Amino acid sequence: MAHLVEVKDVYKIYNPGENEVRALDGVSLTIDKGEFVAIIGQSGSGKSTFMNMLGLLDECTSGEYYLNGKDVSHLTDDELSDIRNKEIGFVFQGYNLIPSLTAQGNVELPLTYRGMPKEERHERSLDALSKVGLAERKNHLPRQMSGGQQQRVAIARAIAARPPIILADEPTGALDSHSGKEVLRILKELNEEGKTVILITHDESIAAQAKRIVKVQDGKIVEDRKN
Numbered sequence: 001m002a003h004l005v006e007v008k009d010v011y012k013i014y015n016p017g018e019n020e021v022r023a024l025d026g027v028s029l030t031i032d033k034g035e036f037v038a039i040i041g042q043s044g045s046g047k048s049t050f051m052n053m054l055g056l057l058d059e060c061t062s063g064e065y066y067l068n069g070k071d072v073s074h075l076t077d078d079e080l081s082d083i084r085n086k087e088i089g090f091v092f093q094g095y096n097l098i099p100s101l102t103a104q105g106n107v108e109l110p111l112t113y114r115g116m117p118k119e120e121r122h123e124r125s126l127d128a129l130s131k132v133g134l135a136e137r138k139n140h141l142p143r144q145m146s147g148g149q150q151q152r153v154a155i156a157r158a159i160a161a162r163p164p165i166i167l168a169d170e171p172t173g174a175l176d177s178h179s180g181k182e183v184l185r186i187l188k189e190l191n192e193e194g195k196t197v198i199l200i201t202h203d204e205s206i207a208a209q210a211k212r213i214v215k216v217q218d219g220k221i222v223e224d225r226k227n
Contacts, residue, residue: 002066002068002069003030003031003032003066004031004032004033004035004067004068004164004165004196005029005030005031005054005065005066005067005165005196005198006029006030006064006065006066006067007027007028007029007030007053007054007063007064007065007066008028008063008064008065008066009026009027009028009062009063009064010024010026010027010028010053010060010062010063010064010065011024011025011026011027011060011061011062011063012024012046012049012053012058012060012061012219013061016061022219023046023049023219024046024049024050024053024060024219025046025218025219025220026063026220027046027050027063027216027219027220027221028221029214029221029224031196031198032196033164033194033196034191034194034195034196035196035197035211035212036187036188036191036196036197036199036209036210036211036212037196037197037198037199037210037211037212037213037214038199038200038201038206038207038208038209038210038212038213038214038227039051039198039199039200039201039214039216040200040201040202040203040204040207040213040214040215040216041202041215041216041217042202042217043202045216045217045218045219046216046217046218046219046220047200047202047216048169048200049219050200050216051167051169051198051200053065054167054198055084055088055090055167056072056080056083056084056088057084059073059074060073067083067087068087068164070083085110085113085114085161086161086163087163087164087165088163088165088166088167089157089158089159089161089163089165089166089167090158090167090168090169091151091154091155091158091166091167091168091169091171092154092169092170092171093169093170093171093173093174094174095142095147095150095151095153095154095174096154097142097150097153097154097157098142099141099142099143100141101141101142102138102139102140102141103129103134103137103138103139103140103141103142103145103153103156104122104125104126104129104138104139106142106153106154106157107125107128107129107153107156107157107160108121108122108125108160109157110157110160110161111124111125111160111161114161124160124161124162125138125156125160126138127160128156128157128159128160129153129156131156131159131186131189131190132152132153132155132156132186133152134149134152134153134156137149146179147174147175147176147179148175148176148178148179148180148182148183151171151172151174151175151179151183152182152183152186155171155183155186155187155190159190159195164195164196165195165196165197165198166187166190166195166196166197166198167198167200168187168197168198168199168200169200170200170201170202171183171184171187171199172184172201172203172206180206184206184209187199187209188209191211197210208227210227211226211227212224212225212226212227213225213227
C-alpha cells in the first residue's frame with residue numbers, strides 16, 4: 001500500500017551558487033494514513049519550508065513528493081490548488097478568519113469555493129462547529145470570541161471539507177495554556193477518528209502530544225522516533 005505522504009531526497013535551495021542557502025537538504029520522509037506526527041525544529045531549522053512543501057504552498061528545487069500515490073512535485077498552480085482543497089485542511093497560528101463573517105460563515109467559505117450546494121455547506125459547517133464545541137456560537141463574529149474559540153473555528157473550517165490530512169502550523173502559538181490544551185485535545189480526537197495530523201512546532205511539550213516526532217535541523221531530518 002502506498003504511503004499517504006512520501007518525500008524522496010528533497011532539496012529547497014535559495015540563491016543557488018556561492019551564497020546558497022539549503023532550507024531543505026536531502027530530506028526523505030514517509031507518513032502513513034492515520035498517523036499523528038509532530039515536525040519540530042527551532043527557527044531557521046527548515047521546518048516551515050518543509051511545511052510549505054508538504055502543504056503544496058511551495059515547490060521543492062529537486063526531489064520527489066508523492067501525496068496519496070500521486071507525484072505532486074511539478075504540477076501547475078491550479079492543479080496544486082485543487083489538490084490542496086481536497087486533501088489538506090490547514091490550521092495556522094494566526095486564525096485567518098474573515099472579520100465580517102460569522103463563525104459559520106467562515107467555516108462555509110472554503111466549501112463555497114468548491115461549489116458545494118448550500119444545504120450541504122450548511123450541514124457540514126454545523127457538523128464541524130459541533131466537533132469543536134462551538135455550534136451554539138455559530139452566529140458570533142470573530143471579535144465576539146476569545147482567541148481559543150477563534151482557533152477552534154479555524155479548525156472547524158479546516159475539517160468541514162473532510163480532508164484526509166490536517167496540517168497544523170504552530171496552532172497553539174498565540175493561545176494561553178488552557179486554550180492551547182483544548183486545541184491539542186481536538187487534534188488528538190480528529191486523529192482518533194482517522195485523520196492524519198501533521199503538527200509543526202518549535203515546542204517540545206507540544207510535540208510530545210504526537211505519536212511520532214520528526215526533528216529538523218539545518219534543513220535535515222536529524223531524528224525520527226515513535227513517541
